[in-house]
Amino acid sequence: MALAQIKQITGRGVYVPGDDIDTDQIVPARFLVSVTFDGLGKALFYDARFTRDGTPKEHPLNDPRFEGASILLGGQNFGCGSSREHAPQAFHKAGFRAIIAESFAEIFFGNATTLGIACVSLTRPEIEGLVRAIAENPALAITVDVEHLEVRAESQVHKCQLKPSARDALVRGEWDPIAQLLEAKDAVAQVKQRLPYTSW
């Protein structure tokens, strides 16, 4: 189960404004009624993007200028609320490989990292700088350098924040931890043995 080492991501950006963007907005609950994650890309921000009859509303993700973007920019506490992995799955299936936000909700951050989506933090003024730049030139190439903790776009170079464990996991190609977890069978059995749990 060798995973790709994710050292840097380069792509075009799109900005979805607002703080506290919750996972109910990212994928409304009715799209969770499914036994797979297939087809979630089109559910992304559905209620903000489409009317009830499916007519597109004004939304950055419906704007042809930002089509093909792979880096999403957001505000504070991005991905708060429900633990639904459907949210990062939807980003991934829609082609997003990095999210730049002021801060992330913890469960979303973990779920996204496990899918190999880099979630890095910049300050609000830094994000605003990038947002202005992509508004002027939607084709602008943004680089999220996971290895060196930097976000670069033309003349803008910003140091970004990323939990050291997430950075290491991405760079080492160990962002999905299942292979490591499976290695420690005996140690797991010992811990279980040691804990004074009620046997069921």
Place this chain on the structure above:
Amino acid sequence: MGKSLFQKVWDAHTVRTLPDGRTQLFIGLHLIHEVTSPQAFGMMRDLGLGVAYPERTFATVDHIIPTAKDARLRPFRDNLAEQMTVELTESCKKFGIRFFHENSGNQGIVHVVGPEQGLTQPGMTICCGDSHTSTHGALGAVAFGIGTSQVRDVLSTQTLAMAPLKVRRIEVNGTLGVGVYAKDVILHIIRKLGVNGGTGFAYEFAGSAIEAMSMEERMTLCNMSIEGGARVGYVNPDETTFTYLQARPYAPTGADWERAVAYWRSVASDPDAVYDDVVRIDAREIPPSLTWGVNPGQVIGIDEPVPAPEAVPESERANVVDALKYMKLEGGKPIKGQKVNVTFIGSCTNSRLSDLREVAQHVRGKRVAEGVKALVVPGSQRVKEAAESEGLHDVFTQAGFEWREPGCSMCLGMNPDKLVGDQLCASSSNRNFKGRMGSPEGRTVLMSPVMVAAAAIRGELCDAREVFSLERS
């Protein structure tokens, strides 16, 4: 130097440190439901993995199961909902996982079922593919929500990879006012500390007001830790905890009980435990609270006006304007008097027997206002049965409330119970996000169950203390 409960439990469950620095953590109890687990079993099929310790996972159905009696007949009308339930049923059968299905008499919302069965115990690590797993911290467990890939990890290894959290002790001291409940306490805490104030923290709730709470009140409190950004919330185990657990189906018995209680006592935070942060709140300053906006930190007391955009810091203004627009409220005006269309008493926050008893004593002999759809959805089949044996269902139905079968119901708009258009719902649930209750324009106002009941009776947002003439007994 003393340790907090969080540190003790974390250390006891540490298997090893992973190459990226995270901890491989043993999980003592894993709870699964029909919405976030079918995909995990699918991933395991693809990887050829089995279930490592099936006796430590329990399943139920809650998210998509209809709550109207006739709609629960199988197959469900919604094909996909049926398929998800079948998938869970078959996976449980295949791997030997115990399943509290809808004909078991034990089905219910996963965070109601765990504690009431005695599965949730102090000192455990508990996971579920649901962010409100923090609820189980009420019994002194370290419990948190996980994504579906992690459900796969826990099923196949009984462990997961996680970075440790810091611990913030939140002390609430003093006596709560009349008509102020655990729900008001947690709404007030989120209001003070923010919806992301708890990111990176486990919340330890303490102080005399918390110690005085019943186990079910503590569940309400811990349930909404995640709404404050804290993935984990807990209360140190004490006599209230042990009394609650005694004689529950999966609790230890006989000599095992004595040993267990001794262990449970030992996991409580040491008196000299060191915390990363401490916050103190005076219980007397907490009003009956409710949300006015689109996140659970947008909270006011029932007597306060809705915030005016010009009165908030510039950095928050855009969010306030957006929330007011969505909620169709005017800044600076009272929230009291807003018409409600639907009222919902239920969810993993407030659907337990004590919630239903508290509400029933106030609505007895009163009537739900004309045109209001009022739902009471007990948290589990056990809660429903106990409530019915006390005649609470009659009190509710005579007052004009619908008495439903157990499930998540309106809380998340995944089953037939949904808002329509821009209906406004007074709700005892935990999230007031845009579209949360199944209608993209639907509006949710969070509050205690007694406040919800008052709104149902008056047909508008109002002060339960006035409606029910609440006085200190």
